[in-house]
Amino acid sequence: MDFNGLSIDQAPPISAPLRFFIMAPIFGILVGFLLLFSDSATLMNRYSIDAIVVVHLITIGIFGFIMLGALTQMLSVLAGVNIPKIETVATFSHAALLLGLFSMVFGLEMSNTLLLRLxxxxxxxxxxxIIGSMLYAIKGVQHFTASIKGMSVALIFAFMIVLMGVYLLYGYSENDITGLHYIVANIHSVWAVFGFAGILIIGVAFQVLPMFYVAPRFKQFCKKRVVLLISTGLFIWMVLSIFAQEHTLYAKLWVTTFFWAFATTVWIKFNKRKRPVSDVTVWYWRAASIFLTLGSFLWIYDEFFKHEYIVMVGILIGGGFVLSIMLGMLYKIVPFLVWFHLNALGYMTIPTINEMINKKFSRLQFLLLMLSLVGFIFSFYMSEFLIPSSLFFIVSMAILEYNILAPVWIYHTTRKKKPDFDMSAFSMT
Amino acid sequence: MSSIKEYLTNDHRRCDDVFAKMEERAHNSLLDAKELTQEFIANMERHFQMEERVMFLEFETKTDMTMGPTEMMRQEHSQMRNLMSQLLEAIENDDKDKFFGLSETLMILLQQHNMKEEQMLYAMAQQHLSAESDRIVEMMDSLVVE
Structure with a gap:
């Protein structure tokens, strides 16, 4: 039995998740500015260079950074394992992803072979x-709960979408865009959204909703079968998209049924939760349920309209579902990490986690994000909506950055003071 | 007789339920929530003592791990005891913001603590102490809180 993660001594250093979290809203601001100066017609073509750049700044820069940062922490709490050499792995991957993302953005925009290879x-x-290290760490888990299974499957999907992404970038760097490129691009994007982000969220929800909101537990069928059924659906969908494109609708129906059911279940569980608190994290979960439901139905509807609505599906599921959950989690994780690390270091007089983030600011941030998402959807029909929506998005991300930095600032200023208690006696090292 | 893992896990859920009721009551009036807060703290204290005075000691004797995971769990118990005493202070001062700030912090600390216990420590305890499981559960059940 591995007891890593049971103590603060072996818990991942706070810098591992924070370095990822702090960068995410900065990418959000960058995306907002790119959207502000973009042409909505170009963005509506999912294979246009501008659209690919914006999408990857969101998926890697925001989603990827938040999910990887959260996983460095969650693996120790949910699975009881620590990533080997976590500090080195997090520092390396963070730097490599930053360099890689900027090389990709400039490489695509400038059609520069060297940058694209880099x-x-x-x-x-x-x-x-980082994904390999996480999977290696999970190998040591002795009691596989539904959440850990979900995380493992999500990471395997992540591993595969990264390989596909490297292949796709290679295609751009060699200017070798074949029919296969578009098939792989389609699988890469669908697996990223449903296989990685979707399954990860479902896996984490199994544990988080009953715990943090004292909501009813998920049924054994959900915990034991849903991840497997979705993965099978995604695999079948991949095979059909390669060999029998005309039949992909059946696999899509299979996958979306489970995601729609998940969205509904989350909504019902929040209605039945015993803990009455209704903070911004609850709003985010609820918003995510609505956006996921709409996005799932539109993904099916889109099948009958030559994929005209696929970008709107992306806004609903990517922005409305995935981003909402990510931010809902961030508002719990960041202040708690700061509180937990300071408290374990012997500081007793620190603000509570509700005092670290200004409630009004988090509500405003939520509101602006929702307005921007709805505006982006409308800009599908009325391009004049793109500018105000982009501005709302920029301000929302700027407030998010402030809301993350405020607790981090408290951490740094408190660390400069002498602890109330000397905790070195508890050290196991 | 339930196993050590089942017994202590069920007790976690009982404490969660009282916690949720306490928060619900506190929404209306902090003073009205005083009794439930005391009940929650008493339940938690009983749970901590069942672990610290019975299960942890048995585990440590059996495994010789006195400065291992059980010590870290004791450390987190002390963090929670500190937060719980501040909850009562917040009620005395009728400070709702402070109360809910503390309850939110306590909730997350408590849940991640429970998760570590349920997924690791209890499973380990059950494995090492399965032969004495009934006796240990009985001792915990009949514990008189000090």
């Missing part, structure tokens, strides 16, 4: 090192 190298190594 992007493949940095993004590939940055992702594979």
């Amino acid at each position: 992007a493949s190298l940095f993004l590939g190594s940055g992702f594979l090192v």
Whole structure:
């Protein structure tokens, strides 16, 4: 039995998740500015360079950074294992992903072969090192709960979408865009959203909803079968998209049924929760349920309209579902990490986690994000909505950055003071 | 007779339920929530003592791990005891913001602590102490809180 993670001594250093979290809103601001100066017609073509750049700044820069940062911490709490050499792995992957993402953005926009090759190298190594380390750590788990199974499957999907991403970037760097490129691009994007982000969220929800909100537990069928059924659906969908494109609708129906059921279940569980608190994290979970439901239905509807609505599906599921959950989690994780690390170091007079983030600011941030998402959807029909929506998004991300930095600032200023108690006696090292 | 793992896990859920009721009551009036807060603290204290005075001691004797995971769990118990005493202070001062700030902090600390116990420590205890499981559960059940 591995007891790593049971103590603060072996818990991942606070810098491992924070370095990822702090960068995410900065990418959000960057995305907002790119959208502000973009042409909505170009963005509506999912394979346009501008669209690919914006999508990857969101998926890698925001989602990827938040999910990887959260996983460095969650593995120790949910699975009881620590990533080997976590500090080195997090520092390397963080730097490699940053370099890789910027190389990709400039490489694509400037059609620069060298930058695109560097992007493949940095993004590939940055992702594979941290994902590989996480999977290696999970190997040591002795009691596989539904959450850990979900995380493992999500990481396996992540591993595969990274390999596909490297292949796709190679295609751009060699200017070798074949029919296969579009098939792989489609699988890469669908597996990233449903296989990695979707399954990870479902896996974490099994544990988090009953715990933090004292909501009813998920049924054994959900915990034991849903991840397997979705993965099978995604695999079948992949096979059909390669060999029998005309039948992909059946696999899509299979996958979306489970995601729609998940969205509904989350909504019902929040209705039945015993803990009455209704903070911004609850709003985010609820918003995510609504966006996921709409996005799932539109993904099916889109099948009958030559994929005209696929970008809107992306906004609903990527922005409305995945981003909402990520931010809902961040508002719990960041202040708690700061409180927990300071308290374990012997500081007793520290603000509570509700005092670290200004409630009004977090509500405003939520509101602006929701307005921007709805505006982005409308800009599908009325391009004049793009500018105000982009501005809302920029301000929302700037407030998010402030809300993350405020507790981090408290951590740094408190560390400069002498602890109330000397905790070295508890050290196991 | 339930196993050590089942017995202590069920007790976690009982404490969660009282916690949720306490918060619900506190929403209306902090003073009205005083009794439930005391009940929650008493339940938690009983749970901590069942672990610290019975299960942890048995585990440590059996495994010789006196400065291992059980010590870390004791450390987190002390963090929670500190937060719980501040909850009562917040009620005395009728400070709702402070109360809910503390309850939120306590909730997350408590849940991640429970998760570590349920997924690791209890499983380990059950494995090492399975032969004495009934006796240990009985001792915990009949514990008189000090």
